Amino acid sequence: MGCFASSTRDVPTASVVPRHVAIIMDGNGRWAKKRLLPRVAGHHRGVETVRTMVRACLERGIEYLTLFAFSSENWRRPQEEVSLLMQLFVRALKEEVKKLDRNGVRLRVIGDLERFDPDLQALIKASENRTAGNSRLTLTIAANYGGRWDILQAINRMLSSDPEKGAEWQEADLTPHLAMSYAPEPDLFIRTGGEQRISNFLLWQLAYSELYFTEVLWPEFDSTAFDAALVSYQQRERRFGRTSEQLSGASAASPTGSRIDA
Ligand code: IPE
Numbered sequence: 001m002g003c004f005a006s007s008t009r010d011v012p013t014a015s016v017v018p019r020h021v022a023i024i025m026d027g028n029g030r031w032a033k034k035r036l037l038p039r040v041a042g043h044h045r046g047v048e049t050v051r052t053m054v055r056a057c058l059e060r061g062i063e064y065l066t067l068f069a070f071s072s073e074n075w076r077r078p079q080e081e082v083s084l085l086m087q088l089f090v091r092a093l094k095e096e097v098k099k100l101d102r103n104g105v106r107l108r109v110i111g112d113l114e115r116f117d118p119d120l121q122a123l124i125k126a127s128e129n130r131t132a133g134n135s136r137l138t139l140t141i142a143a144n145y146g147g148r149w150d151i152l153q154a155i156n157r158m159l160s161s162d163p164e165k166g167a168e169w170q171e172a173d174l175t176p177h178l179a180m181s182y183a184p185e186p187d188l189f190i191r192t193g194g195e196q197r198i199s200n201f202l203l204w205q206l207a208y209s210e211l212y213f214t215e216v217l218w219p220e221f222d223s224t225a226f227d228a229a230l231v232s233y234q235q236r237e238r239r240f241g242r243t244s245e246q247l248s249g250a251s252a253a254s255p256t257g258s259r260i261d262a
């Protein structure tokens, strides 16, 4: 699989079904609180929703699904919740990787993984390696990820790739060093749980993504709620800086793929 050295100078082609959907899975704690359950019960239910979403993406022919599982700011949570989240992550990796592999899913984990336990780092590597040959769906889990961290590490790697370079650096020099350079930029961004913010998720890569916010809490997000987001996406006109009139003549903007009916 090649590298998507995308740049805002290129006009991407539009399609009816997004190639890449990126999601901030939010609202687990509030879901649990409403039921007088501990927050961790919400995280458990959240894992169920992840399974549902992977299935939904496979069925709809979506090629890339990226999920924000743990931000670089989430270490600020109570130690007990952080350690339960880690345990849940380990368990989900161990239990799901076989099924993901069987279904043609390639798993990738992005973020500053050095902060994790060496055992967890090894488990991540093994899971990625096991599924590396799959191409039906790429599932990326963002863990200890921050958009600013990503841009900075890419700058550092870019600069050390050619310390003697005299000419000015271009966008296309940087993008191969971003954590998700194996994927096209997200077409559709979804945040569940009602907050309307990016919370340091993909900052560079969301430059031209369609944004969709829903009140639905992550444990309750299902394929019907997902289809509502996809329908909203289909109704939008992605202009990438051009005018509406330009689009009606441009073949680059003509939709491909099949419509989702809701
Ligand atoms: C999202 O749900 C899961 C993670 C951030 C790990 P939250 O735990 O943020 O749930 P709320 O926002 O408190 O409801």
Ligand code: IPE
Binding pocket: 024, 025, 026, 027, 068, 069, 070, 071, 074, 195, 197, 199
């Ligand atoms: C964002 O959710 C991070 C993840 C979903 C992993 P948060 O619930 O941590 O976001 P804020 O702090 O409310 O913005």
Ligand code: MG
Binding pocket: 026, 027, 028, 193
């Ligand atoms: Mg939250």
